[in-house]
Amino acid sequence: MLRTTPFHSRTALLCQAQNWRRWAGCVVASSYELSHDREYWAIRSAAALLDVSPLYKYLVRGPDAARLLDRIVTRDIRRCAVGQVMYTPWCDEAGKVLDDGTITRLDEDLLRLTAAEPNLRWLHENSAGLDATIDDVSDSTAALAVQGPASRAILRDALEADLDSLRFFRATRAQVRDIPLTITRTGYTGDLGYELWFDGRHAERMWDHLIAAGQPYGLTPAGMLALDIARIEAGLILIDVDYVPARKALILARTSSPFELGLGWTVRLDKGYFVGQRALRAEQARPPTWQLRGLEIEWDALERLYAEAGLPVELPAAAWRTSVPVYAGDEQVGYATSGCWSPLLKQYIALAHVRAPHTAPGTSLAMEVTVEHRRRRAPARVRELPFFNPERKRA
Amino acid sequence: MKRAGFDAIVIGGGHNGLVNAAYLGRAGLRVLVLERRHLVGGAAVTEEVFPGFKYSVCSYVVSLLRPEIIRDLDLPACGLEILPLESTFTPLPNGDYLVRWADHDLTRRELYRHSPRDADAYDEFGRLMHQLAFAVKPVLGMIPPDVTSFAPSDLAGLLRLGRYVRGLGADRFHALVKLMTMSAADYLEEWFETESLKATMSASGIIGTFLGPRSPGTAYVLLHHYLGEIDGVFRAWGFARGGTGAVSNAIATAAERRGVTLRTGAAVARVITRGGRARGVVLESGEQIGARVVVSALDPKRTFLELVDPAELPGELVADIRRFRIRGSSGKVNLALSELPDFTCLPGFGPHLRGAISISPSVEYLERAYDDAKYGAFSRRPYLDIVIPSLIDPGMAPPGKHVMSIFVQYAPYQLNGGWTDARREAFGDTVIDTLSQFAPNLKSAILHRQVLTPADMEREMGLTEGNIFHGELSLHQLFSLRPATRWAQYRTPIAGYYQCGSGTHPGGGISGAPGRLGALRILKDLRQ
Ligand SMILES: Cc1cc2nc3c(=O)[nH]c(=O)nc-3n(C[C@H](O)[C@H](O)[C@H](O)COP(=O)(O)OP(=O)(O)OC[C@H]3O[C@@H](n4cnc5c(N)ncnc54)[C@H](O)[C@@H]3O)c2cc1C
Secondary structure, eight states, X not given: OOEXXXXXXXXXXXXXTOEEEEETTEEEEEESSSSSHHHHHHHHHSEEEEEOTTSEEEEEESXXXXXXXXXXXXXXXXXXXXXXEEEEEEEOTTSOEEEEEEEEEEETTEEEEXXXXXXXXXXXXXXXXXXXXXXXXXXXXXXXXXXXXXXXXXXXXXOBSOOTTOOTTBEEEEEETTEEEEEESOOSSSSSEEEEEEEGXXXXXXXXXXXXXXXXXXXXXXXXXXXXXXXXHTTOOOBTTTBOOGGGOSSGGGOOOGGGGTOGGGOOTTSSOOTTHHHHHHHHHSOOSEEEEEEEEOHHHHHHHHHHTTOOOOOOSSOBOSOEEEEETTEEEEEEEEEEEETTTTEEEEEEEEETTSOSTTOEEEEEEEETTEEEEEEEEEEOSOSOOOGGGTO | OXXXXXXXXXXXXXXXXXXXXXXXXXXXXXXXXXXXXXXXXXXXXXXXXXXXXXXXXXXXXXXXXXXXXXXXXXXXXXXXXXXXXXXXXXXXXXXXXEEEOSSHHHHHHHHHHHOHHHHHHHHHHHHHHHHXXXXXXXXXXXXXXXXXXXXXXXXXXXXXXXXXXXXXXXXXXXXXXXXXXXXXXXXXXTTOOOHHHHHXXXXXXXXXXXXXXXXXXXXXXXXXXXXXXXXXXXXXXXXETTOTHHHHHXXXXXXXXXXXXXXXXXXXXXXXXXXXXXXXXXXXXXXXXXXXXXXXXXXXXXXXXXXXXGGGSOHHHHXXXXXXXXXXXXXXXXXXXXXXXXXXXXXXXXXXXXXXXXXXXXXXXXXXXXXXXXXXXXXXXXXXXXEOHHHHOGGGSSTTOEEEEEEEEOOOSSOTTOOOHHHHHHHHHHHHHHHXXXXXXXXXXXXXXEEEOHHHHHHHHOOGGGOTTSSOOOGGGSGGGSSSTTOOSSBOSSBTEEEOSTTSTTOSSTXXXXXXXXXXXXXXXXXX
């Protein structure tokens, strides 16, 4: 039996679809209802409750805690104030991305790292000579995301915390009855949203409490299928899907640097030593060969391709995550790694790795589509990411 | 502000007028929209009639909003969000119910409970409708040809039409002919035996008409549902977040971003014409505004008989427009609720409340409702099409509270003795009584109610005779005949004077298609 999350007694009851997916060795709901449609819309128009407990979580403590993390990740963690959260990738010596996650400075000497992959050994390997302890709290810490335009109103009713002054990528402590927790204004949807971190022993009580408080606002438990669409709209990459972590790459060509993944903004070459710094410095000096970009498939053209087969456009209801060739003329210049019909934007969108010089927004490319068993090419336009970036996310 | 001259004036800020203006603005014209009311949207408005509760006052679901308009005007970037409306729930007087869910297997199981045969037939029927809808869909996006003309463009249009129909094949062509000529009830009779299923499906054929489910010509509206489903792949069908007014507001924003000026509280009295050409408009205030193009987004009666002097028009057209059937037959009740309705047949909260709720237990029920109206009364037991918008978009009501939209048929415009305040309230009571039989807690949950009769819709929304579609969608009033032969191409006999309301092809509903096609016509004419 695979591991379950601390919310399993609740999510299992709700999961009408009996549709589960693996995430970091845990089973989590793909969708609760028979279709993920309403769960997706909850994220964008009301609020969704997502069990994100499978994330790996590490508490790093001690006078050198910040220094330790700073040595590993590309961002400048010494500048991360208490109560601040930073999103960051981290790399190997070759400057290739190993993983990405968030770092929350809970206190001067206490930081929490979240990760998609196990990183305990990596943290230890890089802690030589530093006064810091590392705790793997992955199993004991439960995490819930409350995401969507109504999330603030719900949490304002549900908890005692100063939410109005909690800015984007900040953290605060809060209390629900006798349960202490931290709230970060973060998430994987690109919308207004929060993540709640607390001891897994309180998981069920917390779930019930939030469901009750959120009900008048339309809070809806949402699974991974809904989240997948939201994160593509938000242009947020997913490990193992949009990039192969360097540790798992069998060949060098499968690895990516932060610059190639649209994460150049996280790389602070001017800070002290960090793993991969030398390679990244060299790479920064030359223009990147690959860039992660948005693609918008042109609808009229797609409609024509289907009309030739006597069909209306047929698209999968869920996001796809396979590698799909992208062309400039007859030359393959890249590959898309995930895509979906965006119910909100009413556009068929994809995340793609595109080779220079075809990366400028507005460039006309083509993406392979299979129409009635035949490979066709649908014109697609290069777009800057994210596709969707509402004001409320930061407001 | 400089009183810039305008190239075009659009009369009426309903969604079609707004779409028209946005397309004209997009082509670089300086456009002014003049709306009589204090807000734009016409029959697609959201108003907070009772504090904290937002009503989609008239129209309540978005069914056929053209995807090309959504794309051309980039409406999602202007705030348009269309949420799924998933099921149709029909409570029955015998304590049972019928639900058609979004999920195929759930629907099949439910239909099977009523009739195993119908469960099979439903899939076959769906496939046929889907094919027919796909075949006729292009018609929604084309300017109807003038069937009396031999102009190349009209002939080409007829040819194109012929091609779509030929492509259908004999069987499906036969089905299409049946669909275009039969009554909804008769057509469905050939397929199904479950009364409540036939009734609920045929109800879509009578919405907005002064016809009963057994009246010929009501079947083809069944197609509309499936047209919506085709577009449903990319969800142009459902419930607009913020109510239907949000659709109008998104289009208004798109228009403004393209330089269009919107003026509310500006009722147009008439169109200024000189030498057979439109020159501008006069407002009721007496203010005159000039433009070389004037577009009426009002219904045909107003466009031809009120805004211009009928004496300036060909007598034949005037006669056609006088005959144009625009009898209002529907009413609307909007409720603010302290709690959700609790249906005896399916108690408590459940997903059945999140979709449409239809009071249409049998074809006979609907036909009897029509009988009352035929003789000038509102139905004693009316057909109701209900949604609870706050369950789909909680922002429509304060947390934990709800709004309910009830579309009611029949409420004849020509009521015996005329509509009075007392008769409006009696009508409202009838609606509430009808629904309370299925959900007894309703009455005690009502915090506020708004009742709209066809007379109210005429007075407040400017819908002649309260007709929700600016004229019935019956066969003799469609396509090249809408609103009149020879004048179905958005032009009028007055040069520079155009029409683009729901009284033109392809008709009523929140489609925006008349507004868009009207604009394409105008832009083409201007280039010549
Ligand atoms: C009760 C009801 C329920 C409906 N339900 C649905 C539904 O659920 N789904 C659906 O798709 N459709 C529905 N419809 C139909 C749909 O709403 C209409 O067909 C559509 O909104 C009409 O749009 P329009 O722009 O053509 O005209 P209108 O919306 O009628 O716009 C005309 C505008 O012109 C203005 N005006 C009138 N006279 C003047 C003047 N002299 N000067 C300036 N301005 C003037 C009016 O105030 C109005 O704003 C419903 C309609 C009603 C009434």
